[in-house]
Amino acid sequence: MDNAQISRVFSDIATLLQLEGEPIFKTRAYSRAAEIAANHPVDLVSIASDLDALKEIPGIGNAISLKIQELAETDHLQFYEDLQGRFPAGLLTLLEVPGIGPKTALRASEDLGIFSVETLERSIEAGEFEKLPRVGKKNAENILRHIRSQRRQSDRHMLGMALPIADRLCETLRRAFPSASNISIAGSTRRGVETVGDLDILCTSDSPSEITHWFASMDEVTDILGQGDTKASVVLRNGLQVDLRVAPAESFGALLLYFSGSKQHGINLRSRAQSMGLSLNEYGLTNVESGQLESFLTEAAVYERLGLPYIPPEMREDRGEIQLADAGELPTLIEVGDIRGDLHVHSNWSDGRTPIEEMLVEAQNLGRGYIAITDHSSGRGVANGLSDERLILHNEEIDRLQAEFPDIRILKGSEVDIRSNGSLDYDEEILSTLDIVIASVHSAMSQERSVMTERVLTAMNNPHVTAIGHLTTRLLFDGIRSRDPIDIDTEVIFAAASETGTLMEINSSTKRLDLKDTHIFRARQLGAKFLINTDAHRPSGLPDMRFGVTMARRGWCETHHVVNTLPVDQFVRFIETPKKQRYALLEE
DNA sequence: GCCGTTTTCGGCCCGACTGTTTTCAGTCG
Numbered sequence: 001m002d003n004a005q006i007s008r009v010f011s012d013i014a015t016l017l018q019l020e021g022e023p024i025f026k027t028r029a030y031s032r033a034a035e036i037a038a039n040h041p042v043d044l045v046s047i048a049s050d051l052d053a054l055k056e057i058p059g060i061g062n063a064i065s066l067k068i069q070e071l072a073e074t075d076h077l078q079f080y081e082d083l084q085g086r087f088p089a090g091l092l093t094l095l096e097v098p099g100i101g102p103k104t105a106l107r108a109s110e111d112l113g114i115f116s117v118e119t120l121e122r123s124i125e126a127g128e129f130e131k132l133p134r135v136g137k138k139n140a141e142n143i144l145r146h147i148r149s150q151r152r153q154s155d156r157h158m159l160g161m162a163l164p165i166a167d168r169l170c171e172t173l174r175r176a177f178p179s180a181s182n183i184s185i186a187g188s189t190r191r192g193v194e195t196v197g198d199l200d201i202l203c204t205s206d207s208p209s210e211i212t213h214w215f216a217s218m219d220e221v222t223d224i225l226g227q228g229d230t231k232a233s234v235v236l237r238n239g240l241q242v243d244l245r246v247a248p249a250e251s252f253g254a255l256l257l258y259f260s261g262s263k264q265h266g267i268n269l270r271s272r273a274q275s276m277g278l279s280l281n282e283y284g285l286t287n288v289e290s291g292q293l294e295s296f297l298t299e300a301a302v303y304e305r306l307g308l309p310y311i312p313p314e315m316r317e318d319r320g321e322i323q324l325a326d327a328g329e330l331p332t333l334i335e336v337g338d339i340r341g342d343l344h345v346h347s348n349w350s351d352g353r354t355p356i357e358e359m360l361v362e363a364q365n366l367g368r369g370y371i372a373i374t375d376h377s378s379g380r381g382v383a384n385g386l387s388d389e390r391l392i393l394h395n396e397e398i399d400r401l402q403a404e405f406p407d408i409r410i411l412k413g414s415e416v417d418i419r420s421n422g423s424l425d426y427d428e429e430i431l432s433t434l435d436i437v438i439a440s441v442h443s444a445m446s447q448e449r450s451v452m453t454e455r456v457l458t459a460m461n462n463p464h465v466t467a468i469g470h471l472t473t474r475l476l477f478d479g480i481r482s483r484d485p486i487d488i489d490t491e492v493i494f495a496a497a498s499e500t501g502t503l504m505e506i507n508s509s510t511k512r513l514d515l516k517d518t519h520i521f522r523a524r525q526l527g528a529k530f531l532i533n534t535d536a537h538r539p540s541g542l543p544d545m546r547f548g549v550t551m552a553r554r555g556w557c558e559t560h561h562v563v564n565t566l567p568v569d570q571f572v573r574f575i576e577t578p579k580k581q582r583y584a585l586l587e588e
Numbered sequence: 589g590c591c592g593t594t595t596t597c598g599g600c601c602c603g604a605c606t607g608t609t610t611t612c613a614g615t616c617g
Binding site: 022023024025026027028029030032033058059060061062063064098099100101102103104133134135136137138139142187198200226227228230231233243245258259261263266267268269270271273274275279280281282283 | 594603
């Protein structure tokens with residue numbers, strides 16, 4: 001039972017209680033608990049024996065703590081099962097169809113015996129469904145369209161795919177409406193969530209309806225979900241949903257804040273506003289007594305009016321950021337410009353696409369002061385891994401290139417396989433010729449938790465291993481495939497990082513993003529330090545550094561948490577220091 | 589169900605759009 005599964009249970013409970021007609025605030029409490037569980041950096045099961053620890057989590061009280069405990073101990077929840085038993089099986093799947101809410105789902109099941117998406121589809125086609133109260137022909141048609149388009153694609157898109165599309169749409173909008181200003185990405189894309197369900201784009205203009213109409217009639221729009229004077233919601237040819245919102249310039253601060261979310265962060269801010277006698281919406285702050293609306297040009301101005309410093313979008317996830325801001329203790333988050341080196345890069349010596357030289361040229365263009373060329377070790381037969389002999393040639397090639405590229409420090413590296421028993425592909429003698437060793441799991445990924453944990457710990461205890469690469473090996477769904485993370489005790493691994501002097505890699509590759517944000521958050525709390533690397537296999541992969549930095553920001557990292565923010569001389573001093581003393585060096 | 593510089597009881601965020609309705613319920617974000 002992991003946090004995602006616990007989250008699912010509470011989210012189902014919220015829905016079912018709503019169907020039972022329970023007070024909205026009760027169902028909301030469960031919805032919030034579901035959000036909290038999904039984003040909590042510590043495995044709830046691991047702390048479930050301590051009821052007080054659970055109750056300390058804001059939003060989790062006595063009743064929900066006890067339910068988490070029961071789930072942790074028995075893998076079941078009687079309350080949940082009883083609740084499910086009072087409804088027909090399959091009802092919850094109906095609610096996953098956009099346009100179907102609790103009321104409609106219940107009516108459909110009770111009046112028409114619909115308990116699955118398939119029977120719903122047949123009922124719509126037969127003209128039965130539209131006869132339900134407040135449904136009608138148009139609603140039924142819309143729902144049918146949603147069912148069919150949902151079947152064509154996954155509902156989440158990788159940040160690395162969504163962000164470039166959002167950038168392009170903003171640029172198109174900018175060209176089409178030179179008078180529009182403040183064109184911005186909002187929503188989960190702006191917060192840097194690893195996958196996004198849809199894109200949110202905002203702008204300000206004096207003639208909003210012109211813009212929303214133009215937007216809905218763009219060539220690449222295949223479906224218009226809604227369109228009004230200030231808002232349009234469409235589906236693009238590639239399956240991505242995009243919401244556009246237009247407002248007058250003077251309310252842009254509140255607009256951007258409102259549509260950047262997260263939902264719970266917004267709710268927390270609105271509660272805070274309320275306690276100050278103010279009401280916050282997307283147009284500004286209204287004085288409840290006088291009815292006077294106060295507008296804001298920037299987000300920072302809204303925060304300031306609420307007595308808070310500016311909170312970066314990546315932190316707006318209801319993880320205690322408002323309390324921290326209130327106390328004046330917000331971290332100064334790392335920025336992509338703080339990164340000085342890239343310590344995990346491939347070339348065509350193994351499975352990269354280009355010669356080392358081309359990687360060096362692009363790295364220099366990006367302002368990197370140092371880079372490690374870390375082609376694969378011999379165990380990666382399919383990746384053209386380097387034998388001992390080829391690794392020695394690889395090292396010689398780097399010496400030669402260093403003379404050619406005096407402005408970037410080139411480090412000798414390898415991405416070495418951690419074999420199933422924890423040993424590495426190269427022996428001590430070979431490893432000692434390298435400056436940087438990134439040790440990664442690439443095989444036997446289904447080992448059971450204790451074996452896997454011991455395997456990685458063994459690698460961390462190797463004095464030559466600089467960092468553990470992409471710890472969980474998960475792959476995000478890229479439209480074709482995905483891969484689940486390995487089963488490993490991350491608490492043990494993160495705690496071992498500082499004990500052994502090993503760094504944890506934040507892999508920036510858009511399909512990996514591994515460590516993920518909650519892991520980074522927890523690893524940082526446990527004292528681990530990081531490298532943010534690109535794992536680039538071609539020059540165009542080197543700018544993906546920004547995605548790793550975004551994940552680090554979501555884990556509340558500052559520059560001192562990330563070792564490749566060090567200037568080159570200090571970084572070299574770091575790797576030349578005996579491993580066990582490296583963390584102490586960072587404290588100086 | 590959760591929570592507390594106003595509270596252990598009584599509050600709990602806010603608005604747009606749609607389609608079905610004659611004033612608003614349902615859904616979404």
